[in-house]
Amino acid sequence: MKSCLDNNPALAREVWQVAEVAGYLWQKGWAERNGGNITVNVTEQVDDSLRKAPAIGEPKAIGVTLPHLRGQYFFCKGTNRRMRDLARVPMDNGSIIRITDDCAHYEIIADNEVMPTSELPSHLSVHNYLIAKGSTYKASLHTHPIELVAMSHCDRFLEKDVLTNLLWSMIPETKAFCPRGLGIVPYMLPGSVELADATIRAIDDNYDVVMWEKHGVFAVGENIMEAFDMVDTLTKSAIIYRDARSMGFEPTGMSQAQMQEISTVFHLPK
Numbered sequence: 001m002k003s004c005l006d007n008n009p010a011l012a013r014e015v016w017q018v019a020e021v022a023g024y025l026w027q028k029g030w031a032e033r034n035g036g037n038i039t040v041n042v043t044e045q046v047d048d049s050l051r052k053a054p055a056i057g058e059p060k061a062i063g064v065t066l067p068h069l070r071g072q073y074f075f076c077k078g079t080n081r082r083m084r085d086l087a088r089v090p091m092d093n094g095s096i097i098r099i100t101d102d103c104a105h106y107e108i109i110a111d112n113e114v115m116p117t118s119e120l121p122s123h124l125s126v127h128n129y130l131i132a133k134g135s136t137y138k139a140s141l142h143t144h145p146i147e148l149v150a151m152s153h154c155d156r157f158l159e160k161d162v163l164t165n166l167l168w169s170m171i172p173e174t175k176a177f178c179p180r181g182l183g184i185v186p187y188m189l190p191g192s193v194e195l196a197d198a199t200i201r202a203i204d205d206n207y208d209v210v211m212w213e214k215h216g217v218f219a220v221g222e223n224i225m226e227a228f229d230m231v232d233t234l235t236k237s238a239i240i241y242r243d244a245r246s247m248g249f250e251p252t253g254m255s256q257a258q259m260q261e262i263s264t265v266f267h268l269p270k
């Protein structure tokens, strides 16, 4: 079957990077059934033939109006689709959508009529916010990392930056590669506009990765691999913490001075 990726290596590279990450999410046990979502702004990779392509089906309401997204293109995982299937056949389990001129609807343009993710309002609201802010970030990732979600069931860890500091102190890499830490969004209904708004407030508070209490994480980055790497790094720290506790002791953690040294040497933003 013909695909919009056939003669567009730049777009194919983006979509296959999403597929690679989708495979990791499944392997890590973070993507049960249809769990998790990925959206990537692929406007720069869309070629003329795709710009001229007719929509597949009718325009559909996003549920919010997003003025900075007029004419933008996104690759989105399909709703009810599995990450493990996206990993193998991305264009059967995701689709490319275009935001219509009224900024309140989207249309599917390739390859098939795969309806995008149930978290579309939160993902697209975040992309709208990123463009408004002049950010170069193109990717957003929602996934269910086991150890981080487990930690969100403890009230003490939901206080601002308690988890950030604990996770940073487990291994130097975590602060170096996730220097803005882990924001916290209290429990809200999945897929709701309230959850989208709270996520944007947390990203605006300078976090690249945000915990959705008792649900999962939402991460943004230059590309999908970068967003994944930050969640992976935070999860590594969570596993070290869990393993120390299960060996019967509270881990000492790196000192504040040692973590400050990391910030200085790596020229970290926060």
Ligand code: 2HA
Pocket: 034, 035, 036, 037, 080, 117, 118, 119, 142, 190, 191
């Ligand atoms: O789409 O994880 O939060 C599946 C989800 C929704």
Ligand code: ZN
Pocket: 035, 036, 142, 143, 144, 190, 215, 216
């Ligand atoms: Zn979820």
